[in-house]
Amino acid sequence: MGILDTFSLRNHVVVVTGATGVLGKAFVDALAEAGAKIAVLGRNTEKLQERVEAIEAKGAEALAVQVDVLNEEEVIKAKDEILAKWGTINGLVNAAGGNIPGATIQPDQNLFDHDVKDTLKAIELNLYGTIIPTHIFGRVIAESGKGSIINISSLAASRPITRVLGYTVAKHGVDGYTKWMSVELALRYGDKVRVNAIAPGVFLTEQNRNLLMDSNGSYSDRAQKFINGMPFQRLGEPDELKGTLVYLLSDASALVTGETIFVDGGFNSWCGV
Template identity: 50%
Template structure:
């Protein structure tokens, strides 16, 4: 129960990976605040945790809306009195941030690319800005960002997403040093870089309607030594460790959870 007595905020908590984060934090003894735009789903998740004897709070907010985030912070502090952890789980891709092979590389949808970058970068920076001082006040605050293999390796089509996640890596390292210089070990920042996990956003890219793999799905598996996609639960161990005091001397680190994708040359 590494997260006993810790209050953890999870942005994007109603998504496929976010839901796994929420359940993992609860299983580790943490109090979880499920932050997302879909308040009905967040309330269902919170109710399930409460029925299981845990503590949870559903909070509606858009991670790109600072006013909504401030309102969310007030509600959380009024309810629990503290915030010990933040998981910046909100992010993802959009069709307008994808460059298909048949499209002209010099005719990018710049507005679409910018929207995807905003979601992934500023959707990480803004919650950190809003919740940061409350985290520092806990004396053992931990922020976990969500990176991606696309920040480390060239993955075709997903340019906007790749740019956003590369910026998240830079922000993770830069911010970890700045916070340490100002707050010592009271607050730290790390990131998890997932390999390929099936979510609602990428399922159509990687699998066909009959469940078989697309050409792109097969290419991913060929590059992954484990020869399978990850399951959301396989991110939880790294997440709980980074949120807990067991990793108190760890900051500025990006942990790959990828089945070996990042290290395999293909040969």
């Protein structure tokens, strides 16, 4: 097998939660281009169908499943539907997540007046929305003897980013869960079952648009602070996550597990001087 062959995902069955989001779209496109069969999961049926059509236009196979990743029964049904179609699952991308408006603490808001219930909702979406699919789809991957699970971390798990408390706490949990599960799966199922995370830098998505863009269409002060903190001096493009995703799902990263890879234009490395 040549080095380029190790990056192929041809005939791999990969589940992508949160496939209707901006980053989810980039992930789905990358998988289609790498030859995978893709189960796209999300809550918006219209966007799910758009993803299927885009995948099929690239010559790949797709299955859309409407599901709430916080509902175990729905996730189990999704697993059964995927297995009925393709018979196995080789990879999982836990892309469901993001911040929610009520969990963002405004600069002029009293920190201690913040509604904790909103913070808990953000934690549930990002952390439980990773754990639940992993325990359901991951079991299939582990018992098949080979596969890869990708979680989505964040800069917020390594740097304290103001205002997004619930998101920050959840992403710290995702990092810890990634390491813990990678060790447990390796010890119990061997060296062919891996768990890693991608920590994207700052990308403009629907969830953070109100934080990064002003009403006139220009970058907000907050967005400019992010840009100033990156050696690359710009926000990321979703397509720039594609290579890292395919690498971690493929045999090219066969000895990589328990790691979080930053795709952030150097933000996490730079002290600003």
